[in-house]
Amino acid sequence: MPSIVLGNLKEWATALARAGGWRRSFRSANPPHAPRRLGSWAVRAASRRAWRRRLCIRSAHCAVQPHRPPLHIGDFVIIGSHIAFAQRTVRRYDTQMEKKPKHAQELRRIGAAETFIDARLALGRVAFSLADLVKESGLSAIAAKRQLSRLVGKVVRVSPRQPFFLIVGPEHRSMGAPPATWWLQDYFDWLGRPYYLALQSAASSFGSNPQALQVTQVMTDRPCRAMKAGRIQVRFFVKRGIEQTPTQQLSGAAAPLCISTPEATAFDLIRYATSIGGIERAAETIAPLLSVLRARELKRVLEAENEPAVAQRLGFVIEAGGAKKLAQVIYDWLPDKLVTVPLSPLKGERKNIPVVERWQVRNNSSELKL
Numbered sequence: 001m002p003s004i005v006l007g008n009l010k011e012w013a014t015a016l017a018r019a020g021g022w023r024r025s026f027r028s029a030n031p032p033h034a035p036r037r038l039g040s041w042a043v044r045a046a047s048r049r050a051w052r053r054r055l056c057i058r059s060a061h062c063a064v065q066p067h068r069p070p071l072h073i074g075d076f077v078i079i080g081s082h083i084a085f086a087q088r089t090v091r092r093y094d095t096q097m098e099k100k101p102k103h104a105q106e107l108r109r110i111g112a113a114e115t116f117i118d119a120r121l122a123l124g125r126v127a128f129s130l131a132d133l134v135k136e137s138g139l140s141a142i143a144a145k146r147q148l149s150r151l152v153g154k155v156v157r158v159s160p161r162q163p164f165f166l167i168v169g170p171e172h173r174s175m176g177a178p179p180a181t182w183w184l185q186d187y188f189d190w191l192g193r194p195y196y197l198a199l200q201s202a203a204s205s206f207g208s209n210p211q212a213l214q215v216t217q218v219m220t221d222r223p224c225r226a227m228k229a230g231r232i233q234v235r236f237f238v239k240r241g242i243e244q245t246p247t248q249q250l251s252g253a254a255a256p257l258c259i260s261t262p263e264a265t266a267f268d269l270i271r272y273a274t275s276i277g278g279i280e281r282a283a284e285t286i287a288p289l290l291s292v293l294r295a296r297e298l299k300r301v302l303e304a305e306n307e308p309a310v311a312q313r314l315g316f317v318i319e320a321g322g323a324k325k326l327a328q329v330i331y332d333w334l335p336d337k338l339v340t341v342p343l344s345p346l347k348g349e350r351k352n353i354p355v356v357e358r359w360q361v362r363n364n365s366s367e368l369k370l
Helices: 003-007 009-018 022-029 036-064 075-108 112-122 130-137 141-149 184-191 199-205 262-271 279-289 295-305 308-320 324-333
Strands: 127-129 155-159 162-167 195-197 216-220 227-229 232-238 247-249 258-260
Touching: 112 127, 112 130, 112 141, 112 162, 127 130, 127 184, 130 141, 130 162, 155 227, 184 195, 184 216, 195 199, 199 216, 199 258, 199 262, 199 279, 258 262, 262 279, 262 295, 262 308, 279 308, 295 308, 295 324, 308 324
Parallel strands: 195 258, 216 232
Antiparallel strands: 127 162, 155 162, 195 216, 227 232, 247 258
């Protein structure tokens, strides 16, 4: 290596700085407050400037040392090594700048799931989906699941197959989950399907509690597996044309809740009698509802459901309960020619059972009499 090159390294470095070398280019392109997205652009810009400044060294050298001979090709090897070193330094610095915000973001997201849950509880909501948590907290799906797994006792999953979670407040720790009426609306909004609180669960909301009910009964449009969260159990029933059933919002509820009207509840109790313990239990549940049933709404339900066989059984049960005016509304709606049906389909049809001519119903129940 020429001695003149070794002796003039400091002078060349000074000349390179005066000519606007890689250090000045890199620092100007990478200020401390520069966002991370400009890192790759800064590397390219600094590299281009450093290589372009190579051509200015000759004139800078001549300006500093006019008596020195002009630089030769071998001299540019040393200069090229300096530029390569500059490029490596720029890349190393850029990599560190990219990693620093990432670690800072990870530190800021520690406990993000618990913070999200506390904010939900403050708003009076006890349910959320994994997508909601990821969107509002900035966590990835895997990180969100890991943080939720560490909140045992405070968060419970409604189903192993569904990323939908319930928040268990201190007042519901003994039950293991909040009441179903608090989160059914959020759950079916997440599924994007219709529903309503039905059958004996709906009847209990209207004041009919003949027996203690341990399961929440919900009507929907497609089959669903029974759900259990803690000690809370939910059973689903399927109904075609569920949109036609008259429903209303339950007044005084802790959260929005869709529930069938008293008239629609009575009709569903007869229709699904075989699934809730038989016609006798359905009639026992309908009896306290007779005082809140309205003739106009009952007729509306009959027209919406349009099932004469169920209407015949309902008319018989209502008349057996002593509400003759409501029974007359059903009788006036029925067609002139009726098909004989058993009162309880579960018990089958026997020829020796007498037929109630008014309703064309075979009374195969030992408890219900007109």
